[in-house]
Amino acid sequence: MxxxxxxxxxxxxxxxxxxxxxxxxxxxxxxxxxxxxxxxxxxxxxxxxxxxxxxxxxxxxxxxxxxxxxxxxxxxxxxxxxxxxxxxxxxxxxxxxxxxxxxxxxxxxxxxxxxxxxxxxxxxxxxxxxQRPGTVVAAGTGMIATGTDLTAWRRADGWGHLLGDCGGGAWLGRKGLEAALRAHDGRRGGSPALLAAAERVFGPVAGLPGRLYPRSDRPAVLASFAPEVARRAAEGDTVAEGILGEAARHIADAAEAVCPGESAGGTDIALTGGLFGIGDLLLVPLRTELTARLPHARVVPPAxxxxxxxxxxxxxxxxxxxxxxxxxxxxxxxxxxxxxxxxx
Missing domain, CATH: 3.30.420.40 (ATPase, nucleotide binding domain)
Structure with missing residues (x-):
């Protein structure tokens, strides 16, 4: 009908x-x-x-x-x-x-x-x-990749901030705060710049677990620190740059896992969600990863x-x-x- x-x-x-x-x-x-x-x-x-x-x-x-x-x-x-x-x-x-x-x-x-x-x-x-075959990565607070060849669906990640969503906003914020706490402790891999940003946003980091763990909106709170990671990376902080590079690899992992078999004309990958508003600091390493893993794929803007x-x-x-x-x-x-x- x-x-x-x-x-x-x-x-x-x-x-x-x-x-x-x-x-x-x-x-x-x-x-x-x-x-x-x-x-x-x-x-x-x-x-x-x-x-x-x-x-x-x-x-x-x-x-x-x-x-x-x-x-x-x-x-x-x-x-x-x-x-x-x-x-x-x-x-x-x-x-x-x-x-x-x-x-x-x-x-x-x-x-x-x-x-x-x-x-x-x-x-x-x-x-x-x-309604065409391809792959879509949706990344905001969380992250999930979905692909189809029009016969079945495949999905990767989307498991939430405790078990997955690797490369998403909550993951980025958590990794940034982890680097801040490493700097506070004097451990390797810490970032004084991220420590300063964390204390400006959340107050003294020694009290951060008590303020963060009980909150029901913990993923959103973690994701709220992702822009600080991007800002520190833009200023040349190598630890923050490394976090964004790791995020790109995780996102590419998920896209690769669900991408349908490539035809002679290749396949399309669309990136959606607020996380990609970070811009080239994330998109450049992500496109590099996708090109290496899926050389016949095209990254296209979402319609x-x-x-x-x-x-x-x-x-x-x-x-x-x-x-x-x-x-x-x-x-x-x-x-x-x-x-x-x-x-x-």
């Missing part, structure tokens, strides 16, 4: 900073202008995973508000919702309630039958590269963000043009009487 002239698709991006919803007219040729609504309240996560009820409490009024502002005929004049795609942080491991509860709830509330529930890495991929990726997935689902592979945790699909996806 292809959408009617006024049918709409909805993309949703749920993360640590809140919820974003975009609504646009669907078309086999692309998307019309999007209407976007933003909530600064993150969806709750508990022992049972992502809270489906809390997501719906926010999502449904946001979709209705966007719909009321869409179309020349005023409120409600934009037609039905043909498909909806949700990209959520933690969908793979914490999305059980969403997969169990959202299909029926959204069918009842909005009449939507075609639904995609995606890991945020998948919507980041779709936003950056669309869009995770919200635009969710909207693209919804439009492709509505128009029977979805090429990205279904997966029980990465990209879970329902619609048109089909059973929930079990992967392929």
């Amino acid at each position: 292809t959408p009617g002239p006024g049918d709409l698709v909805v993309g949703v991006d749920s993360g640590g900073s809140g919820l974003r919803v975009a609504l646009a007219r669907a078309s086999a040729d692309g998307l019309g202008p999007a209407e976007t609504v933003v909530s600064r309240t993150p969806v709750r996560t508990g022992d049972a995973g992502i809270d489906a009820g809390h997501l719906l409490e926010q999502l449904l009024p946001m979709v209705r508000a966007a719909r009321d502002r869409t179309g020349p005929d005023g409120p409600g004049g934009a037609g039905p919702v043909a498909a909806l795609a949700v990209g959520a942080a933690g969908m793979g491991t914490l999305g059980g309630r969403l997969r169990a509860e959202l299909p029926a709830a959204l069918a009842d509330a909005l009449g939507v039958r075609r639904l995609a529930l995606a890991a945020d890495a998948v919507t980041a991929y779709a936003g950056a590269l669309g 869009g963000d995770p919200l635009s990726g969710a909207l693209l997935i919804a439009s492709a689902l509505a128009t029977d043009s979805l090429r990205l592979p279904a997966d029980p945790t990465m990209l879970f699909l329902t619609g048109d009487g089909r059973e929930p996806a079990t992967g392929r």
